[in-house]
Amino acid sequence: MRTLRRAVKRLLQALGLLLTLTTALLTAFIARPEWFLTSSRVERLARRFGKAYQPSWTSFHFEIVSRSFRDKTVSVRVKDLRFDDPAAGASGLASTAAVTVSFRLGLRPLVRLTRLDSAELDARWLRLDERGPRPAKPARKTVERYVSLPNLLPGPARSMTFGVVDLRARRFVILRSSGSLSGSAWARYPWRSRPQLDAASDVISRSAAGASRWRARAAVTSDVFQKGGLTYLQARADLAGPGSTAKLSARVFQSGPRQTRLRAVAGGRIGGHAFTADLAGSQTPAAYALRGSLAVLAPTPRLRSVSLDDCRLDVPLRKGSLSPRALTLDCQLALAPAPFGPSPNAVPKTIAGRVAFDADVKSYTLEGKPDAFDARLDAALGPMRGWYRFDARLQLQASGRLAALPASLKARHRLSARLRVARFRDLVEFLKGTKYAIPAPLNVLEGSIGASFYGSGDARSPSQTFDYRAGTDLSGAGERLKVSVAGSLLAKRLFEPSRSFFDRTDVDLEEVSVELPYLRLGPLPKVFVDSRIQTGAASRRAVDPVPPPPAEAVAGSTASVVDYDARVFTSSPAVVRSNLAKTPVPVSLRLRARPQAVSGTIAIGRFEAELFRQLAVIDHVILTEHPGASALGLDGLVTYKRPEATIYIHLLGSTSKPQVALSSDPPMTRDEILALLLYGQPPDALDEDQRSNVGNASNGMAAGAFGLASLYLFASTPVEYVGYDPATQTYAVRLKLPGGVHMQLGSSALQESRTLTLRKRLAPHWQIETQAATSQQGNAITTFLEWFERY
Amino acid sequence: MSRRRRAPLLLAAALLGAGPASARTSSRAAAVEQLCPRIRFVGPAIDLDDVEKRLVCGDPSRPAWSRIPLNQAEQFMRAFLQRRGRNFPTFKAVDDTLEVRIGTPTYVTKMTTTGLEGILDMSKRRHIVGELMTPAELDKFTSAVKFELQSRGYACPKISVTGDARTGEVHASVDPGPRYTMSDIATPPPPGIDPDIFRRYWAFEPSQPFDTRLLSLTSDRIQTDALFLSAYYEVACTTTGLHITQRVVEAPPREVRIGVGADTEGYLRGRAEWKHSRIGYRASSIDVTAFDSFLEQSVDGNMKYYLRPSDRIYLMPRVFLRRESYTPYEAAHSEAAILPSWTWDGTDLHVETRGGPGIEYFNTLRGEGPIDDKFLSFDTQAKVMSHLYEYYERDPREGWTASFQSKSRVSGAYSDLTAHMMRVDEEDLWNLGRYSPPLAVLAIRGFAGTTWLSDPSLAFTKLPPSMRFFMGGDANFRGAPLMELPNDAGGFLTAVYQGVELRAGDLLPYGLQPLVFMDGAMGGESAFHLDPAVYWAPGAGLRWALPFGSMRATIARGLTWARGQQTLPTLNLPRWQFFFTFGQEF
Numbered sequence A: 001m002r003t004l005r006r007a008v009k010r011l012l013q014a015l016g017l018l019l020t021l022t023t024a025l026l027t028a029f030i031a032r033p034e035w036f037l038t039s040s041r042v043e044r045l046a047r048r049f050g051k052a053y054q055p056s057w058t059s060f061h062f063e064i065v066s067r068s069f070r071d072k073t074v075s076v077r078v079k080d081l082r083f084d085d086p087a088a089g090a091s092g093l094a095s096t097a098a099v100t101v102s103f104r105l106g107l108r109p110l111v112r113l114t115r116l117d118s119a120e121l122d123a124r125w126l127r128l129d130e131r132g133p134r135p136a137k138p139a140r141k142t143v144e145r146y147v148s149l150p151n152l153l154p155g156p157a158r159s160m161t162f163g164v165v166d167l168r169a170r171r172f173v174i175l176r177s178s179g180s181l182s183g184s185a186w187a188r189y190p191w192r193s194r195p196q197l198d199a200a201s202d203v204i205s206r207s208a209a210g211a212s213r214w215r216a217r218a219a220v221t222s223d224v225f226q227k228g229g230l231t232y233l234q235a236r237a238d239l240a241g242p243g244s245t246a247k248l249s250a251r252v253f254q255s256g257p258r259q260t261r262l263r264a265v266a267g268g269r270i271g272g273h274a275f276t277a278d279l280a281g282s283q284t285p286a287a288y289a290l291r292g293s294l295a296v297l298a299p300t301p302r303l304r305s306v307s308l309d310d311c312r313l314d315v316p317l318r319k320g321s322l323s324p325r326a327l328t329l330d331c332q333l334a335l336a337p338a339p340f341g342p343s344p345n346a347v348p349k350t351i352a353g354r355v356a357f358d359a360d361v362k363s364y365t366l367e368g369k370p371d372a373f374d375a376r377l378d379a380a381l382g383p384m385r386g387w388y389r390f391d392a393r394l395q396l397q398a399s400g401r402l403a404a405l406p407a408s409l410k411a412r413h414r415l416s417a418r419l420r421v422a423r424f425r426d427l428v429e430f431l432k433g434t435k436y437a438i439p440a441p442l443n444v445l446e447g448s449i450g451a452s453f454y455g456s457g458d459a460r461s462p463s464q465t466f467d468y469r470a471g472t473d474l475s476g477a478g479e480r481l482k483v484s485v486a487g488s489l490l491a492k493r494l495f496e497p498s499r500s501f502f503d504r505t506d507v508d509l510e511e512v513s514v515e516l517p518y519l520r521l522g523p524l525p526k527v528f529v530d531s532r533i534q535t536g537a538a539s540r541r542a543v544d545p546v547p548p549p550p551a552e553a554v555a556g557s558t559a560s561v562v563d564y565d566a567r568v569f570t571s572s573p574a575v576v577r578s579n580l581a582k583t584p585v586p587v588s589l590r591l592r593a594r595p596q597a598v599s600g601t602i603a604i605g606r607f608e609a610e611l612f613r614q615l616a617v618i619d620h621v622i623l624t625e626h627p628g629a630s631a632l633g634l635d636g637l638v639t640y641k642r643p644e645a646t647i648y649i650h651l652l653g654s655t656s657k658p659q660v661a662l663s664s665d666p667p668m669t670r671d672e673i674l675a676l677l678l679y680g681q682p683p684d685a686l687d688e689d690q691r692s693n694v695g696n697a698s699n700g701m702a703a704g705a706f707g708l709a710s711l712y713l714f715a716s717t718p719v720e721y722v723g724y725d726p727a728t729q730t731y732a733v734r735l736k737l738p739g740g741v742h743m744q745l746g747s748s749a750l751q752e753s754r755t756l757t758l759r760k761r762l763a764p765h766w767q768i769e770t771q772a773a774t775s776q777q778g779n780a781i782t783t784f785l786e787w788f789e790r791y
Numbered sequence B: 001m002s003r004r005r006r007a008p009l010l011l012a013a014a015l016l017g018a019g020p021a022s023a024r025t026s027s028r029a030a031a032v033e034q035l036c037p038r039i040r041f042v043g044p045a046i047d048l049d050d051v052e053k054r055l056v057c058g059d060p061s062r063p064a065w066s067r068i069p070l071n072q073a074e075q076f077m078r079a080f081l082q083r084r085g086r087n088f089p090t091f092k093a094v095d096d097t098l099e100v101r102i103g104t105p106t107y108v109t110k111m112t113t114t115g116l117e118g119i120l121d122m123s124k125r126r127h128i129v130g131e132l133m134t135p136a137e138l139d140k141f142t143s144a145v146k147f148e149l150q151s152r153g154y155a156c157p158k159i160s161v162t163g164d165a166r167t168g169e170v171h172a173s174v175d176p177g178p179r180y181t182m183s184d185i186a187t188p189p190p191p192g193i194d195p196d197i198f199r200r201y202w203a204f205e206p207s208q209p210f211d212t213r214l215l216s217l218t219s220d221r222i223q224t225d226a227l228f229l230s231a232y233y234e235v236a237c238t239t240t241g242l243h244i245t246q247r248v249v250e251a252p253p254r255e256v257r258i259g260v261g262a263d264t265e266g267y268l269r270g271r272a273e274w275k276h277s278r279i280g281y282r283a284s285s286i287d288v289t290a291f292d293s294f295l296e297q298s299v300d301g302n303m304k305y306y307l308r309p310s311d312r313i314y315l316m317p318r319v320f321l322r323r324e325s326y327t328p329y330e331a332a333h334s335e336a337a338i339l340p341s342w343t344w345d346g347t348d349l350h351v352e353t354r355g356g357p358g359i360e361y362f363n364t365l366r367g368e369g370p371i372d373d374k375f376l377s378f379d380t381q382a383k384v385m386s387h388l389y390e391y392y393e394r395d396p397r398e399g400w401t402a403s404f405q406s407k408s409r410v411s412g413a414y415s416d417l418t419a420h421m422m423r424v425d426e427e428d429l430w431n432l433g434r435y436s437p438p439l440a441v442l443a444i445r446g447f448a449g450t451t452w453l454s455d456p457s458l459a460f461t462k463l464p465p466s467m468r469f470f471m472g473g474d475a476n477f478r479g480a481p482l483m484e485l486p487n488d489a490g491g492f493l494t495a496v497y498q499g500v501e502l503r504a505g506d507l508l509p510y511g512l513q514p515l516v517f518m519d520g521a522m523g524g525e526s527a528f529h530l531d532p533a534v535y536w537a538p539g540a541g542l543r544w545a546l547p548f549g550s551m552r553a554t555i556a557r558g559l560t561w562a563r564g565q566q567t568l569p570t571l572n573l574p575r576w577q578f579f580f581t582f583g584q585e586f
Helices: A002-031 A039-049 A424-431 A670-679 A688-703 A708-716 B003-029 B050-057 B070-083 B135-150 B195-201 B212-224 B387-391
Strands: A059-066 A071-085 A090-105 A111-129 A161-176 A179-189 A196-207 A210-222 A232-241 A244-256 A259-270 A273-283 A287-300 A303-316 A326-337 A351-361 A372-385 A388-401 A410-421 A446-458 A464-476 A479-492 A500-515 A561-569 A574-577 A585-594 A597-604 A607-611 A614-625 A633-641 A646-653 A658-665 A719-725 A730-736 A742-746 A759-763 A766-775 A778-790 B032-036 B039-042 B090-094 B097-101 B110-114 B158-164 B169-175 B230-238 B241-249 B254-263 B267-279 B284-293 B296-306 B313-325 B330-345 B349-366 B373-386 B399-409 B419-431 B440-453 B494-504 B512-524 B534-546 B549-561 B575-582
Touching: A039 A059, A071 A111, A326 A372, A351 A388, A410 A424, A424 A446, A646 A670, A658 A670, A670 A688, A778 B267, B032 B050, B050 B070, B070 B090, B070 B097, B070 B135, B135 B158, B135 B169, B195 B212, B212 B230, B212 B387, B313 B349, B330 B373, B349 B387, B373 B387, B387 B399, B512 B549, B534 B575
Parallel strands: A111 A161, A500 A561, A500 A574, B039 B097, B110 B169
Antiparallel strands: A059 A071, A071 A090, A090 A111, A161 A179, A179 A196, A196 A210, A210 A232, A232 A244, A244 A259, A259 A273, A273 A287, A287 A303, A303 A326, A326 A351, A351 A372, A372 A388, A388 A410, A410 A446, A446 A464, A464 A479, A479 A500, A561 A585, A574 A585, A585 A597, A597 A614, A607 A614, A614 A633, A633 A646, A646 A658, A719 A730, A730 A742, A759 A766, A766 A778, A778 B254, B032 B039, B090 B097, B158 B169, B230 B241, B254 B267, B267 B284, B284 B296, B296 B313, B313 B330, B330 B349, B349 B373, B373 B399, B399 B419, B419 B440, B440 B494, B494 B512, B512 B534, B534 B549, B549 B575
């Protein structure tokens, strides 16, 4: 028993001694850390615990000075510090890295920094390679704090003052899979004896798209550098890059206990578009509030500016928490269109609208963070009222969970736009004198036109459908144009570079009556410039119309694809009036246009015309467009009723090579029918010249030598001569017009044959003939003026 | 007034004159022509036709087209100006008026092609460079390229022509396509005739490369024979290849023609002809022609009797009754012969041969020759002609022809003497530089002939003048009148002629083509012998190419180079000789 008590007593004595020694050591360590932490010991510790960074240096100096029991000053200076962390991809070399910092020991926090006496870094190069897999960072628990100015600083540094800061990275490189950033940067405090932190960076960004250089400069002035507390902060920043500049000036200051105010002004040019922004905000324990405006100048050639003015953003907070309870945004939207039209007041100076957004937070996480929300966006333009009426509106409803975005997000949208012109004449006047002037014969019409655009559905869906309608109800000067258009535009993968669009449109020409311009018998006037003759500056030499082989598609091409299916049809036949037709010509359309081809039919309905000097009934002429064909298919029927017979003229083949088939009731031969049509007599009663004309016309029609327009002229006008030139394989027709005028029809092809034809008819039964003859004098070509008769 | 005093006055007058002149110039430069109330030309103006004017100015008679917006009028005007070679107009809208400056005309300065390498060279094509650049000119260039390709076997080319108005370049992008042959010709049977008859007119071999000119030549042959009123070949390019279809325009088979012509040799010429061109299913033919001129009156009857439809062998019975009244002689001459004949066409040339016996009658009414002589003769003719010569026969520019003819009579074979007449003719033309249309044509022609008699003493008593040689006239030696070389009734028994002519192409307006030539001839009064004297005739002339014929006028100086000859035959040289013909070619 005594032994036990003695053992326990000795143990307690030992423990007491150990505790006393430990306490003494600890007290000594705290009071005089320089006794324990020598430069060499710290250097060894740095090498040991920093092994992962493979550090090396030429000189390492550590010093800790105790200014009091609790106040210490630590200085570390390393020369030629080199490090390399393969796992993190970081490496670098600094000529000098030195820091001198003063701190006070305490309980909470254990260490409080009181002053950064000096921080110096002269890095010759730094390299960070982010291309490889990066270790996941452990989640850090964050403590919610009011975002007040003092809270901007980390806790241990909230009372710290600053001495001298001189940081420089002469060259740094950050490698990423999409490219690289390289450049230099520096930061200094004070800046030219002013209590201001200045920093600048010169960065070159390289990627597959090319290289661009950016320069940034910032200056921060705050009482944090001198007072050890942060009650105001003023910052200026400039950014400059290819085609872009930006300036920012911001001021944040404490306006009361736990109250902060913010004022920021920004401006610049990004991508060629100038912008300005002016914001003022406040933060109180109850809410955040922001007021301001944002404007973009000349975003498109047709818009001078787009601006959000008088914006109000309010975020009320949950009581006793920093979590938002709701969010509302209300802005005045203004679009300023570019001047257009002859009158300076033709377009409004501003198209006004409104953008409103509000969101409610419906629930919070266990940690008190906002979770489920409902949001609504309502943006509207107009209504504009003048000679036209225009309005547009976008409504968006979204809900989801902030912690699970974007997967939990649900959104529905409704988009609409309407334009209506009550008096078409106003539109004509508006566009008059511009390159979009309404052409004749439409510019004399009166009535209304309108168009609307509508879309709704799941805003997150990769496929979106938009419907549109348009219509005209115009009439005037004997014309009528009532058209309705209905269509839908399907956009697939809208939010991806490989988006595609498919448009389906129906155009119904409900009532159409147009008048053609004055035309004369003969070739139609060419009213469009022949595109074969080029006059552009780029046409240094004639462009080879045979297109070069298409460039091979690049894998992963992001070009959008546009597909369409447009149908044009007449629910009642359109009426075309011309001075060449005795009665209006009904035309029915049933056409379909797709990217690969246009197909369908153009059907000319029943009408009367004087052909071959007799009244004929054009029963129908149907022109059919076949995909890939260069000419329209032809199917027509013309009927003559004569005392001798009823004659049917069938038009077959194509518009470029129409074939004419003749039939009759009772049946007659082709030549008999043509003789009746051309001369009103049977072939036996015709003279030689007339018979020749009938024969040539018959063969020309069968061969498709006559174009469609020429056929009409041929049928409409007394024929004097029909010839078929074997050398050029073209026809020649001489027509007798009223007034004794003659007109020659025929191909304009170069006469490649000899200058002399075998026989040249001058008049019925008269010709000039050349004949090769061999006489005693040798070979000779002789020419005779002859009268002839065949029987 | 002294010269010294006049000078300042003259200078002042010049300056004063220049002022108003410059004002006139500037006012001319700013001349304004009002086309209509809203359109005006500033500077030179163009004439618009009625339809064009209504399209740009508006049509008061049509309310829908009464007012044309200026941008639409500008578009129309651009098209109309382009049609006139004005590709750089400028427009300016001033209030409600459109000012039009028509700009300078654009001319074609260069022709270029792609796709024709190794096939043809379009640089030889004329009348494109230097012309106004208009859509019609582009069509013309397209047709020219198409014709050239179709003459070289490329029957279905794809041609796309563009023009660069800034540089004046017209460019043809061509896909010639495959080369085709002249095969697969569809011939719809004309009624009553075997369609194989068309083969005898083919100016090609079925296996040879396609040539559109040869199709035209074939059509000409059919029309020359009056077989049909019109004949042509329709060429269709389809996805299944090339299809050629024969088309004809039928007419009644019998024809009567009465015509007149004129030249300086025969003066007025008259002709009456009756012809039946489609006898039987083999389309044999017969024609009777009565011909009358100051120098010759005749009635000729010919028949072509084909043994089979597609045969090129035919029997040619022939008879003529003729009165010949030339300077050396006047005679009644008739013949009845039967001449088996044969033709053949290769890829490049055409051959005709015939030969056979005939009974001739010759009665010399004036001059030297037999009186009331009947004899049996054997005639042969062979002719070779290039297709190009035949194709361009009525507008000679290239090709060649050569012919041989003979006439033989043997004493005792229904003949009083033995005599053999042989004659070779040739003609060659070259298109210098191979331009199209030609820039210049060089031609040579000539003949050589001789008549051998067993008894030369009978040459001028028993031998008819048709077997002797007389030169002179537009057809050979142009330095002497028709058949007046020699200028006696005897003529030559041997003769040689060679002529060369250089004719300009269409360098002058109105189709006028100047020409220069040199004719040379030699003759001899015995067989196979030429006297040393050379007859030569330099000359010049003019050809006027009309659509239905050509007029030629030549003037030459007939000269003699008596090389050591003591006596010359009776000559009418030196002399100036003028000829005017219509239709006669070199």
